[in-house]
Amino acid sequence: MSTISSGSSTALRPGVSPRIFSWCFLAACYSLLLGVTLDSWAHNHLPRLETFFTPWHAILYTGVLATAFVLPGTILVNRLRGQSWREALPAGYEVSVLGVIGSIIGGVGDMIWHVLFGVEQNIDAAFSPTHIAIMLFFGFVLVGPYRALSTSARATPRSLLLLSFTLLLTYWSLISQAAHPYTSLWVTNTPQSDETGQLLAFVSYILQGSFLAALTMYTIRRWKLFFGFFTLAMTLSALPLATMQNIPLVIPIGLISGLLMDGVYTLLRRPSLTRHDTFRLFVAAVPGLWLLTYNLSIALVYGTVWSTHLLVGSVVVVCLVTWLLSGLMVPLPLPTQRDG
Numbered sequence: 001m002s003t004i005s006s007g008s009s010t011a012l013r014p015g016v017s018p019r020i021f022s023w024c025f026l027a028a029c030y031s032l033l034l035g036v037t038l039d040s041w042a043h044n045h046l047p048r049l050e051t052f053f054t055p056w057h058a059i060l061y062t063g064v065l066a067t068a069f070v071l072p073g074t075i076l077v078n079r080l081r082g083q084s085w086r087e088a089l090p091a092g093y094e095v096s097v098l099g100v101i102g103s104i105i106g107g108v109g110d111m112i113w114h115v116l117f118g119v120e121q122n123i124d125a126a127f128s129p130t131h132i133a134i135m136l137f138f139g140f141v142l143v144g145p146y147r148a149l150s151t152s153a154r155a156t157p158r159s160l161l162l163l164s165f166t167l168l169l170t171y172w173s174l175i176s177q178a179a180h181p182y183t184s185l186w187v188t189n190t191p192q193s194d195e196t197g198q199l200l201a202f203v204s205y206i207l208q209g210s211f212l213a214a215l216t217m218y219t220i221r222r223w224k225l226f227f228g229f230f231t232l233a234m235t236l237s238a239l240p241l242a243t244m245q246n247i248p249l250v251i252p253i254g255l256i257s258g259l260l261m262d263g264v265y266t267l268l269r270r271p272s273l274t275r276h277d278t279f280r281l282f283v284a285a286v287p288g289l290w291l292l293t294y295n296l297s298i299a300l301v302y303g304t305v306w307s308t309h310l311l312v313g314s315v316v317v318v319c320l321v322t323w324l325l326s327g328l329m330v331p332l333p334l335p336t337q338r339d340g
Contacts, residue, residue, distance in 0.1 A: 234261070
């Protein structure tokens with residue numbers, strides 16, 4: 001009898017399929033991203049929001065509840081099938097559990113904050129304490145699929161990797177849109193006399209280029225990518241940003257720059273950490289190709305008040321910064337200490 005009981009317990013252990021869970025949680029994450037996009041759009045286009053209870057917040061927190069249903073629900077099912085708490089939690093999603101809990105608490109806190117101090121407008125929305133907490137916890141949730149893939153020894157499905165990469169790139173672009181070239185056409189309206197404005201543009205280039213380079217760096221150190229990966233990721237991530245200030249040109253900019261990245265990635269024979277020089281060259285080239293495409297496209301379509309020095313120099317500086325950043329992945333070996 002004990003043998004039968006042991007066998008029954010073992011039969012219960014498989015739990016929820018990791019592949020099914022990955023797709024379900026990724027779908028929930030994209031529903032949350034949709035809510036973030038619509039809420040951002042509303043803050044940009046409906047400046048007189050005066051209440052927490054809006055359709056955009058309803059969609060946003062429906063996305064939060066979707067992640068809260070899929071992740072804890074999977075843990076519960078796995079526990080009921082006989083797995084330990086450690087086994088029940090899908091590998092790589094530990095930080096997402098904290099994100100789900102924090103997002104729910106942060107949502108309640110945000111409602112209270114709005115009741116006490118009103119609804120934030122413009123740049124205030126990016127720096128409200130409750131919004132900062134929510135953005136952080138949403139990030140914990142959304143990093144789960146990418147983190148799980150990077151720590152798994154199983155073969156990685158191309159589509160899952162592409163969508164996980166795009167999810168993080170898009171989310172970062174949305175929460176930092178106040179300092180994003182896709183929402184502020186500094187090239188067209190910030191003349192040399194406005195040094196503060198040009199410096200802000202420069203900082204935004206470095207900020208966005210560095211995040212793109214860092215995400216690329218972590219990705220190519222782990223995986224060999226297919227041709228079209230960057231084309232799809234850069235195009236898809238540009239779609240929500242195009243609606244923020246109604247600048248559809250950023251979509252073809254994403255497509256063209258992505259194609260160039262794919263071309264250079266292929267030309268360099270899929271750089272990886274086994275070839276440090278090409279690895280660092282490609283990491284620096286990615287934001288450079290993106291910003292070069294952006295500067296040229298905006299200048300050709302809308303015109304520019306920037307000098308050639310600034311148009312070209314801004315790209316060069318971002319390439320240099322991200323090349324230095326790539327050195328963190330391949331640091332020089334420490335010398336052997338000698339006695340005496």
